[in-house]
Structures are given as C-alpha cells and as structure tokens.
Amino acid sequence: xxxxxxxxxxxxxxxxxxxxxxxxxxxxxxxxxxxxxxxxxxxxxxxxxxxxxxxxxxxxxxxxxxxxxxxxxxxxxxxxxxxxxxxxxxxxxxxxxxxxxxxxxxxxxxxxxxxxxxxxxxxxxxxxxxxxxxxxxxxxxxxxxxxxxxxxxxxxxxxxxxxxxxxxxxxxxxxxxxxxxxxxxxxxxxxxxxxxxxxxxxxxxxxxxxxxxxxxxxxxxxxxxxxxxxxxxxxxxxxxxxxxxxxxxxxxxxxxxxxxxxxxxxxxxxxxxxxxxxxxxxxxxxxxxxxxxxxxxxxxxxxxxxxxxxxxxxxxxxxxxxxxxxxxxxxxxxxxxxxxxxxxxxxx
Numbered sequence: 001x002x003x004x005x006x007x008x009x010x011x012x013x014x015x016x017x018x019x020x021x022x023x024x025x026x027x028x029x030x031x032x033x034x035x036x037x038x039x040x041x042x043x044x045x046x047x048x049x050x051x052x053x054x055x056x057x058x059x060x061x062x063x064x065x066x067x068x069x070x071x072x073x074x075x076x077x078x079x080x081x082x083x084x085x086x087x088x089x090x091x092x093x094x095x096x097x098x099x100x101x102x103x104x105x106x107x108x109x110x111x112x113x114x115x116x117x118x119x120x121x122x123x124x125x126x127x128x129x130x131x132x133x134x135x136x137x138x139x140x141x142x143x144x145x146x147x148x149x150x151x152x153x154x155x156x157x158x159x160x161x162x163x164x165x166x167x168x169x170x171x172x173x174x175x176x177x178x179x180x181x182x183x184x185x186x187x188x189x190x191x192x193x194x195x196x197x198x199x200x201x202x203x204x205x206x207x208x209x210x211x212x213x214x215x216x217x218x219x220x221x222x223x224x225x226x227x228x229x230x231x232x233x234x235x236x237x238x239x240x241x242x243x244x245x246x247x248x249x250x251x252x253x254x255x256x257x258x259x260x261x262x263x264x265x266x267x268x269x270x271x272x273x274x275x276x277x278x279x280x281x282x283x284x285x286x287x288x289x290x291x292x293x294x295x296x297x298x299x300x301x302x303x304x305x306x307x308x309x310x311x312x313x314x315x316x317x318x319x320x321x322x323x324x325x326x327x328x329x330x331x332x333x334x335x336x337x338x339x340x341x342x343x344x345x346x347x348x
Contacts, residue, residue, distance in 0.1 A: 021189055021197045025055045028172065029142070029185040035063040037139040040070045040132050040180075042125070043093075045086040045206035048144040050093070051194040052186055054203055056142065057097060071101040072132045072141075074125050076109060079210060086206050100136075104128040118216055119305060126176075133180040141176050145184045148191045151238035152221050154245045159221075161308035164255075164287075165294045167248040252291070259292035266296035274300060274347040278319045278339070290316040306332035319345055 041056065043049040053071070060066065073090045077083050087103055094101035104124075129141050150169045157166040176182040186194065198205060214220050229237040262284065267275040274296060281289050290312055297304065314329045315337055321327065324341040331337060337347045 021051065021055055021186065021193060022058055024189055025052075025059055025185045028188065029059070029183055031059060031063055034140050035060065036065050036067055038068040038070065038136045040072050040129060040136065040138045040141045042129055042141065042143045043071045043073055043090055044208065045073070045089045045093075046144075046208055047195050047198055047205040048146055048186070048191065050203060050205040051198055052142060052144040053093065053097075054198070054201060055186070068136060069099040070132060070136050070138065071099060072129055073101065073103045074121075074128055075103060075105045076121060076124075077106045078109075079208075082209060086208075089206050102132050102135075118218070130177055130180070133176065138180055141180055141182050143182060143184050145170050145187055146189055146191050146194065147187065147242055148222075148238060150187060150245060151226065151241040152218055154241040155221050155226065156217055158241075158244075159217075161310055163290070163294060163307075163309050163312045164248055165252055165291070166304070166309075167244060168252055169245040169248075255288060255291040256295070259288050259295060262289065262292035263296060263299075266292065272348060276319060276345040276347070278321075278343045278345055279323065281319055282322075286316050286320060289319055293319065302335075303333065315347075 039056070041049070041053055043053060056069065060069070071090060071094050073087060075083050075087045079086075087105075091101055091103070106124075109120075132138070133141050154167055154169045157169075170184065170187065172187050173181055173183045211219060212223065214223070226237050262281060265277045265280050267277070276293075276296075281292075293315055294304075294312065311329070311331055315331075318327055318329050318337055318339050321339065323343040325339070326341055327339050329337045331347075335347060337345055339345045
C-alpha cells in the first residue's frame with residue numbers, strides 16, 4: 001500500500017556529516033566508477049530502494065553517456081494483491097524514467113528443510129540478481145541497504161552470538177560474481193533522511209505490510225527491541241550498534257593484516273574439504289588463528305549464516321590442541337571438523 005507520511009520541514013544532515021543523500025551517493029559510488037557501464041538496481045518499491053533509484057538517476061544525469069539502468073524486482077506473491085500492486089508500481093517507475101525492468105514471479109515457493117523463510121527468499125532474490133547482471137553484462141548491482149539495516153544486522157548477530165567478523169555487519173561492497181560487484185551506496189544513511197528526501201521531490205513509494213509482522217527476528221528487533229532500548233536509556237541505540245560495527249571493522253582490518261601469513265597452513269584445494277596443518281599455528285594468539293580460520297572459510301565460499309561465536313571458538317580450540325590430542329566439532333550444514341593424532345584438522 002502507499003504511505004501517507006508527515007512532511008518534514010527541514011532537511012537534517014546525516015550523522016556522518018554528509019549534507020545530503022545525493023552527496024553521500026556521490027562519495028560512496030563515484031560516477032567515474034559506473035557512469036559508462038550497465039547497472040542493475042534491486043528494487044522492491046519500498047522507500048529505500050525508490051530513494052536509491054531517484055538518487056542514481058540524479059547522479060547519472062551528470063554524465064554525457066547514459067548506459068542501461070536495469071530494475072530487478074522479485075514478486076514472491078506472498079501478500080496477494082499487495083504483491084501485484086508492488087510489481088505494477090515498479091513497472092510504472094521504469095516506464096516513467098525510461099529504464100529497463102526485469103521481474104521474477106514466483107510460481108510455487110517450497111521452503112527447503114532446515115532453512116528459514118528469510119534465508120530461502122534471500123537466495124532466490126540473489127540468484128535472480130545474478131542472472132539479470134549476467135544478461136546485461138552489468139559491472140555493478142546496487143542494493144538499498146541503509147544504516148538502520150546495518151544496526152539491525154549487528155544487533156541480530158550479537159543476540160545470536162557472533163564472531164568479531166560478524167559484528168562488522170553488512171559490507172559496503174563485495175563480489176557478487178566474477179564479473180559483477182554488489183554495491184550499497186546508501187549504507188551510511190538513515191531511513192528517516194531518505195523518506196524526507198522522497199517527500200521533498202514528491203516521490204511516492206510502497207509500504208510492505210509484512211514488515212510489521214513479528215514472525216521474523218529482524219522485524220522484532222526493528223519494531224520492538226531497538227525502540228525499547230532507545231526509549232529506556234534515552235539514546236539512539238541504533239547509533240551505538242553502528243559505532244560497534246565501525247570499531248569491529250577497524251579491529252578486523254588489523255587482524256586481516258596479521259593473519260594473512262597464517263593462511264598458508266589452510267589447504268583449500270579440495271572442493272569439499274578444508275585441510276589445516278595446526279602445528280605452525282600453536283605459537284599464535286587464538287584471536288589471530290580464529291581470524292585466519294574465518295578468512296579461509298570465506299575463501300572457500302562456505303556459508304557463515306548459521307555459524308555462531310560458539311562454533312568459531314570451538315573450532316579454534318580444536319586447532320590449538322597439543323599433538324597428539326584428537327577430537328571433533330559438529331557444525332551447521334552437516335559439516336564436521338575432525339582432528340587426527342598428527343595435528344591435522346579436516347573440515348568436510
């Protein structure tokens with residue numbers, strides 16, 4: 001459904017000192033990086049993605065060249081007529097601004113065993129984004145995650161039990177495929193600032209009614225926990241989470257540098273197995289070993305979604321046991337780490 005927000009009288013600068021959303025996008029995503037290449041924008045029709053569309057169009061207008069901008073929209077059909085209206089809204093936006101639009105429509109959704117709906121729908125969405133990016137030869141996929149999304153993510157990971165790496169939150173960019181980079185140009189901006197921007201340019205947007213449901217943990221954090229903490233302690237708790245993410249990223253950068261030399265002891269040549277020689281690791285602090293383990297895991301492309309701080313600490317303890325101690329650690333997604341008497345650890 002369409003919103004009926006109250007008009008804000010004044011534009012406020014963002015917390016990072018940026019005077020406007022457009023300036024933030026210019027800094028995060030300079031035109032020289034993408035102004036001559038096809039760009040895919042994942043768009044739901046909600047305020048964040050619609051704001052990003054308008055900001056990218058405004059940003060791109062400064063270029064003499066206008067390469068394709070492709071809107072990519074997923075219609076899961078989970079909200080009946082509301083889902084259909086979202087799709088129509090996005091299609092109308094594409095016609096209005098003369099950009100290409102690609103839509104994925106669900107025929108039948110079958111959640112796999114052991115996977116939550118959020119993870120399942122996310123996998124569908126990203127597979128679609130990858131396909132659209134390949135079809136158009138796009139160098140970048142832009143997504144509209146905001147500073148509020150970042151705060152919710154860090155809070156959620158903290159509640160679940162995260163490694164320090166997880167507390168960095170959502171990265172501003174990462175590889176999507178070998179050819180395409182995922183970029184988040186408005187990750188430093190708060191939702192309220194984006195809504196005020198849309199009001200000033202008289203741009204409607206859609207509201208997803210499912211965001212009010214308490215079915216998903218993220219919604220409970222957004223609608224209940226963060227407002228409660230902010231009210232009870234007289235501070236913007238989201239800002240505290242954003243500060244934590246920044247500090248975690250700074251520490252992680254130092255650990256990245258220190259742990260890089262340890263990666264030589266993590267053999268990942270076999271597609272379904274990680275072989276780790278533990279004897280050379282024994283002289284190093286557990287935090288450094290654990291960080292090298294996380295990096296090796298990511299290099300394999302293995303999912304971290306269900307791994308908690310408990311798993312990472314158990315794995316690190318297994319790696320640092322003295323020879324000839326053996327042992328094993330059970331992990332999500334049916335993986336097992338086993339240590340042999342010669343000190344080798346195999347993760348399959």
